[in-house]
Amino acid sequence: MAEALLEVKNVKKYFKTPKGMLHAVDDVTFTINRGETLGVVGESGCGKSTTGRVVLRLLEPTAGQILMEGQDIAKLSEGQMRVKRKEMQMIFQDPLASLDPRKTVGQIIEEPLKIHNIISSSRDRQKRVLELMETVGLAQRYYSTYPHELDGGRRQRIGIARALSMNPKFIVCDEPVSALDVSIQAQILNLLEDLQQEMGLTYMFITHDLSVVHHFSNNIAVMYLGKIIELASSDELFAHPTHPYTQALLSAIPVPKLENRRERIILKGEITSPINLPKACRFASRCLYATKQCFGEEPDLKEIAPGHQVACFLKDKPEG
Amino acid sequence: MSEQTNYALEIENLFVEYHVDKEVVHALNGISLKLKKGETVGLVGETGAGKTTTGLSILRLIPSPPGVVRGKILVKGEDISTLSEKQMETIRGNVVSMIFQDPMTSLNPTKTVNDQIAEVIRLHEKIGKKEAAVKAGDMLEMVGIPRDRGGEYPHQFSGGMKQRVVIAMALACSPEILIADEPTTALDVTIQAQVLDMIRELKKKYDMSMIMITHDLGIVAEICDTVAIVYAGSIVEYGTLEDIFNRTAHPYTVGLFGSLPNMDDRTQRLKPIQGLMPDPTNLPEGCPFSPRCPQATEECRTRKPALRNIGGEHVVACHLFKEG
Numbered sequence: 001m002a003e004a005l006l007e008v009k010n011v012k013k014y015f016k017t018p019k020g021m022l023h024a025v026d027d028v029t030f031t032i033n034r035g036e037t038l039g040v041v042g043e044s045g046c047g048k049s050t051t052g053r054v055v056l057r058l059l060e061p062t063a064g065q066i067l068m069e070g071q072d073i074a075k076l077s078e079g080q081m082r083v084k085r086k087e088m089q090m091i092f093q094d095p096l097a098s099l100d101p102r103k104t105v106g107q108i109i110e111e112p113l114k115i116h117n118i119i120s121s122s123r124d125r126q127k128r129v130l131e132l133m134e135t136v137g138l139a140q141r142y143y144s145t146y147p148h149e150l151d152g153g154r155r156q157r158i159g160i161a162r163a164l165s166m167n168p169k170f171i172v173c174d175e176p177v178s179a180l181d182v183s184i185q186a187q188i189l190n191l192l193e194d195l196q197q198e199m200g201l202t203y204m205f206i207t208h209d210l211s212v213v214h215h216f217s218n219n220i221a222v223m224y225l226g227k228i229i230e231l232a233s234s235d236e237l238f239a240h241p242t243h244p245y246t247q248a249l250l251s252a253i254p255v256p257k258l259e260n261r262r263e264r265i266i267l268k269g270e271i272t273s274p275i276n277l278p279k280a281c282r283f284a285s286r287c288l289y290a291t292k293q294c295f296g297e298e299p300d301l302k303e304i305a306p307g308h309q310v311a312c313f314l315k316d317k318p319e320g
Numbered sequence: 321m322s323e324q325t326n327y328a329l330e331i332e333n334l335f336v337e338y339h340v341d342k343e344v345v346h347a348l349n350g351i352s353l354k355l356k357k358g359e360t361v362g363l364v365g366e367t368g369a370g371k372t373t374t375g376l377s378i379l380r381l382i383p384s385p386p387g388v389v390r391g392k393i394l395v396k397g398e399d400i401s402t403l404s405e406k407q408m409e410t411i412r413g414n415v416v417s418m419i420f421q422d423p424m425t426s427l428n429p430t431k432t433v434n435d436q437i438a439e440v441i442r443l444h445e446k447i448g449k450k451e452a453a454v455k456a457g458d459m460l461e462m463v464g465i466p467r468d469r470g471g472e473y474p475h476q477f478s479g480g481m482k483q484r485v486v487i488a489m490a491l492a493c494s495p496e497i498l499i500a501d502e503p504t505t506a507l508d509v510t511i512q513a514q515v516l517d518m519i520r521e522l523k524k525k526y527d528m529s530m531i532m533i534t535h536d537l538g539i540v541a542e543i544c545d546t547v548a549i550v551y552a553g554s555i556v557e558y559g560t561l562e563d564i565f566n567r568t569a570h571p572y573t574v575g576l577f578g579s580l581p582n583m584d585d586r587t588q589r590l591k592p593i594q595g596l597m598p599d600p601t602n603l604p605e606g607c608p609f610s611p612r613c614p615q616a617t618e619e620c621r622t623r624k625p626a627l628r629n630i631g632g633e634h635v636v637a638c639h640l641f642k643e644g
């Protein structure tokens with residue numbers, strides 16, 4: 001039976017800007033079951049990375065609860081959080097920017113073990129680092145090399161080894177393969193899948209790449225301007241995309257096939273500013289089906305089928 | 321004198337090397353490619369394959385030194401290596417134009433977008449400032465940006481809008497050949513869809529020939545007529561869309577498709593290509609793909625395969641295939 005590892009309830013993250021309050025994450029609620037993957041998709045500026053960072057409390061939430069195995073980590077003190085964070089790790093998009101250029105591969109992977117004082121003997125630490133390198137498919141000979149000497153795929157493997165060094169239960173993967181070439185991308189995705197199988201890891205997988213998220217996730221949350229506008233299992237979302245934005249997003253994926261090509265829905269305009277939002281559906285100005293109601297009220301997420309939630313007033317719009 | 325030819329562009333046996341620090345980077349190793357008038361060819365490959373170098377060579381923009389270019393490039397039948405720098409300037413923009421991947425770095429942050437487009441127009445056409453400004457406004461409208469935003473600076477535009485400005489600039493002098501270097505890679509999918517749609521329409525309207533440089537086979541399926549798969553500075557497979565997608569031949573091309581998630585069956589495991597692209601300063605003997613190829617034989621490791629025809633326009637550089 002699926003058991004919740006992480007429950008995020010009504011989490012908000014606002015930033016103060018000179019122009020007004022920026023609603024980066026605006027009341028998101030979701031659950032990730034142990035051993036499963038939640039994909040979070042959306043375009044630049046939709047709040048997906050901020051959500052990932054708030055969940056790990058790398059950014060403080062403005063409001064809401066973040067329950068990790070039932071414990072609200074939003075209430076933990078900084079010291080308590082530091083301990084908790086061993087269980088909750090992150091893999092970043094740009095492996096070069098997230099690795100210290102003056103440290104060797106060995107030192108980078110070793111650092112968290114040192115900081116958290118997990119292994120005190122330096123010889124045992126080295127043994128553990130070499131073990132981790134093997135787990136992620138990095139040859140031992142790279143132990144003393146620097147990140148800039150390696151290619152993007154290997155750099156990302158360092159980032160993964162570093163995250164794994166804490167034996168985490170939960171990992172936020174923020175665009176972990178976007179900077180990589182497709183053939184390398186596939187290697188890393190397979191690695192993350194194998195690690196999940198072997199270690200029972202739970203992932204929050206943030207990406208803008210819809211074909212990757214479809215392949216990788218059990219459930220998918222689609223975000224638009226700080227809100228989750230649709231949430232469903234991966235198969236359900238791709239079979240019955242219901243929110244007009246999801247429909248447009250899925251139709252926009254360039255499919256590498258010549259047959260059964262989908263009809264494109266071309267959206268007008270671009271994502272608007274998350275500052276001083278009007279009380280209305282955030283997608284209304286770009287929506288092909290928007291009515292008067294959409295411009296006057298904000299729709300809540302509602303369950304339309306078991307496990308399938310949509311925030312949209314429209315009921316009888318065409319199937320995507 | 322340019323003779324009559326059916327080809328907008330012909331590249332014959334193009335080599336580009338960079339001589340740096342006593343090392344030689346072999347960026348292009350004998351690429352030949354023909355682009356028919358009005359056709360779109362996709363140049364597909366991974367980082368470092370030589371896609372952008374090919375584009376820059378066509379504009380004669382390879383810095384030399386350290387670049388050394390050998391081979392022939394004919395634009396509308398005319399060998400560009402024989403042209404003076406002055407003549408080349410009239411080719412760039414007027415005949416061949418290029419859209420670069422990152423719109424922010426190809427725009428001048430200190431000039432309004434209208435001025436930047438007008439500048440391009442005035443470099444190539446003898447018209448007055450006012451007239452150029454009006455024409456620049458027309459170009460903005462053509463790419464879907466309201467004319468009255470022309471007085472704004474690049475930072476006031478979103479990524480998708482900036483890329484539209486870059487496209488407007490590239491098309492300002494109605495080029496016959498457009499080289500689009502990953503024009504939508506920096507953009508979100510819904511914006512990518514808008515921009516691709518626009519490029520397709522403009523291409524038709526102006527009857528341009530186009531080279532679409534991309535790593536995304538989905539974009540290729542949508543926009544190209546023919547495809548060249550580039551690996552380590554060589555074309556390893558070339559053919560029509562149907563050849564490449566439905567009669568995939570080269571093990572590298574097979575590997576590229578295997579690396580993509582299957583949209584019909586999400587649980588199907590990805591089949592990545594093992595290993596990495598070879599170091600361009602130290603290319604393997606024989607077939608450049610042989611160290612990663614699951615089917616490589618002794619012959620592959622010692623002798624570089626030539627492109628051979630396997631039916632129609634479909635050619636492949638692989639010892640596994642015999643001339644058909």
